Structure formats: C-alpha cells, structure tokens
Amino acid sequence: MCAAAQTALAAQGSPARPFFYEGLEEHIHRIPESIRSVLNEFKDSSSLCALRISGVRVDPDRCGPTPLSWQEALDCGRQALEEAQLALLAASLGEVFAWPTIQRGRMVQNLVPVESDREEQSGHGSVALEWHTEDGFHQDRCRYLALLGIRNPGRVPTTLGTVNDVRLTEHHRSVLRERRFLIRPDLEHLRQLARIAPDSDMLRRAREMYENPEPAALLFGDPESPCLRIDAPYTTAVADDGEAAEALAAIVDELTRAQQDVVVGQGDVLIVDNYRAVHGRRAFLPRFDGTDRWLKRMSVAGSPLSTTTPGASARVLTI
Numbered sequence: 001m002c003a004a005a006q007t008a009l010a011a012q013g014s015p016a017r018p019f020f021y022e023g024l025e026e027h028i029h030r031i032p033e034s035i036r037s038v039l040n041e042f043k044d045s046s047s048l049c050a051l052r053i054s055g056v057r058v059d060p061d062r063c064g065p066t067p068l069s070w071q072e073a074l075d076c077g078r079q080a081l082e083e084a085q086l087a088l089l090a091a092s093l094g095e096v097f098a099w100p101t102i103q104r105g106r107m108v109q110n111l112v113p114v115e116s117d118r119e120e121q122s123g124h125g126s127v128a129l130e131w132h133t134e135d136g137f138h139q140d141r142c143r144y145l146a147l148l149g150i151r152n153p154g155r156v157p158t159t160l161g162t163v164n165d166v167r168l169t170e171h172h173r174s175v176l177r178e179r180r181f182l183i184r185p186d187l188e189h190l191r192q193l194a195r196i197a198p199d200s201d202m203l204r205r206a207r208e209m210y211e212n213p214e215p216a217a218l219l220f221g222d223p224e225s226p227c228l229r230i231d232a233p234y235t236t237a238v239a240d241d242g243e244a245a246e247a248l249a250a251i252v253d254e255l256t257r258a259q260q261d262v263v264v265g266q267g268d269v270l271i272v273d274n275y276r277a278v279h280g281r282r283a284f285l286p287r288f289d290g291t292d293r294w295l296k297r298m299s300v301a302g303s304p305l306s307t308t309t310p311g312a313s314a315r316v317l318t319i
C-alpha cells in the first residue's frame with residue numbers, strides 16, 4: 001500500500017491538488033489485491049454500510065503536531081504520504097471530489113478541533129456531532145466518505161448509524177419516503193463561502209437553499225433496500241406537519257438506539273457509504289496544544305443507487 005502511494009506521489013504530485021487524480025488508474029492497480037477485493041465487495045454490497053481498514057502507514061513525527069486550524073494545514077506537505085495512501089483507497093471507489101466552499105477546495109481536508117469552533121456542528125467542533133449524511137442537503141453529495149486517522153489519542157469514536165439497522169413502523173417508513181422534510185445546508189458551507197466569495201452566485205444559491213429549501217424525502221430508492229438522507233441539526237418537517245415531525249423523531253431515535261462507535265485510530269481508514277449510513281462523533285475535550293485528534297477526510301462521487309442483493313445487517317470489517 002505504502003509502496004503504491006510512494007510511486008503515485010512521485011508521479012502525480014500532491015494529493016491535495018486535483019492533478020494527482022488524473023490518470024491515477026495505473027497506481028490504483030498497485031494497491032494489494034487483498035485490499036482491492038474488499039473494496040469491491042463493499043462497493044457492490046447494500047448490506048455493508050461502512051468499512052474500516054487498518055494498517056495504513058502513518059508516521060506521527062513526520063506528520064508533525066496537530067494544526068490548530070484547517071487554514072494552518074492548507075499548504076503543508078508533511079503528510080503527503082499518508083494522504084496518498086488515503087487517496088488511493090478513496091479513488092479506487094470512484095471519482096474523488098472536493099467542494100470549493102470547504103477548505104478552499106483542498107482535495108484532502110484536515111479535521112482538527114478548533115478552539116473558536118468548540119460548539120459547532122462541524123468536523124472542527126468538540127461537542128457531540130449529531131447524525132448526518134455528509135452534505136445531506138445537496139443532491140450531489142458524496143456517495144462515500146473516507147476518513148484517515150493521523151492521531152486519536154483519546155480514542156474518540158466516530159458514530160455510525162445505518163438504514164439497515166433502524167426498526168420503523170410501515171406508517172413511519174411511508175411518511176419518510178414522502179417529500180415532507182427540509183434539509184438546510186450546514187453553516188460551514190455558508191460561512192466559508194461568505195468569506196471567500198461574498199458576492200458570488202454560489203453564495204446566493206446557498207442562501208436560497210437555506211432560506212427556501214425544497215422539501216425532500218429522507219428514505220428513497222428500492223423500498224426493500226432503501227437509502228437514507230438526513231442531517232439531524234438541520235432537518236425539520238415541513239411547517240405544520242406533525243406526522244412528519246413524529247416520523248423524523250422516530251428515525252433519529254432508532255439511529256441512536258442502533259448506534260455503533262468506531263474509533264478511527266492512527267493508521268485506520270473508515271469508509272462510510274453516505275447513502276446507507278449516517279455518522280457523527282462523540283464529544284471530547286481537546287487541549288489545543290498540537291497533540292489533539294487529527295483526521296483526514298475525502299469525498300467520493302458514485303452511482304447513488306447501485307443495488308444488489310439486500311443483506312441482513314451492516315457490518316464493520318477490519319482487515
């Protein structure tokens with residue numbers, strides 16, 4: 001894995017930039033077959049909603065201290081080898097992309113606790129991060145989300161909830177399949193956009209999505225093997241729809257009942273199927289002294305509804 005990443009780095013430059021991903025196929029083929037076959041199994045499965053791969057080579061000394069903000073890490077190349085390993089795994093699942101609004105379009109984002117963002121519902125907060133589909137408000141949200149642990153000294157868990165594990169009444173299921181919910185964009189998008197492009201059409205569109213969101217369904221796709229979309233802090237039922245509000249509360253409660261904690265420790269990669277699983281993070285107490293939890297994040301586009309045989313339940317595999 002590390003050898004494949006080293007060769008890719010030498011040929012393609014920094015994984016933080018889009019150029020790295022052009023013509024990457026020959027490097028993806030150098031990933032060990034054992035890992036590629038698990039990734040393919042994951043991709044084809046509707047029962048596996050998340051996958052943890054351990055053993056990615058992370059050198060904490062070379063990586064350096066945990067940055068105190070994502071801005072500080074923007075142009076740092078010290079974790080290029082770690083990023084290249086994550087990038088090869090992510091790119092083998094589909095097309096990697098980044099939002100221009102998040103961390104200035106860096107292809108690999110840094111998730112570090114930021115002192116001024118303590119209370120935020122974002123990767124930079126340290127209060128409990130509630131259930132969310134990554135970029136759940138957006139129709140072009142990622143199909144897969146990949147997280148790599150650079151360090152996680154307190155073994156603070158990422159939380160996982162899957163659509164396969166929720167038990168709901170048929171009535172709640174049918175309400176959740178109707179466009180009776182509003183999912184607003186998270187404030188991180190709006191805040192960063194206001195900073196980098198205050199007069200842009202993009203900001204106007206994002207504000208419109210916040211002020212006037214289109215009603216959406218939270219369950220969709222094959223009724224036997226549905227997909228899920230939710231962002232708990234930003235999702236409400238449409239006005240005066242008590243039935244929808246009740247179904248929303250029921251699915252949030254069920255996700256919590258069946259919650260799994262997954263620690264993304266140093267050298268672990270967690271891949272989440274963003275159409276079948278939601279995630280969050282437990283609260284923790286950062287020290288803001290360079291030793292804090294530090295994850296790298298990537299987004300992968302992909303076919304939203306590649307369904308195969310529905311499985312019994314979700315598993316988290318470790319290889």
Ligand SMILES: O=C(O)CCC(=O)C(=O)O
Nearest residue numbers: 111122123157158280281
């Ligand atoms: O920190 C984590 O474990 C998850 C963070 C997260 O959900 C995100 O940044 O999208």
Ligand SMILES: [Fe+2]
Nearest residue numbers: 132133134279
């Ligand atoms: Fe997230």
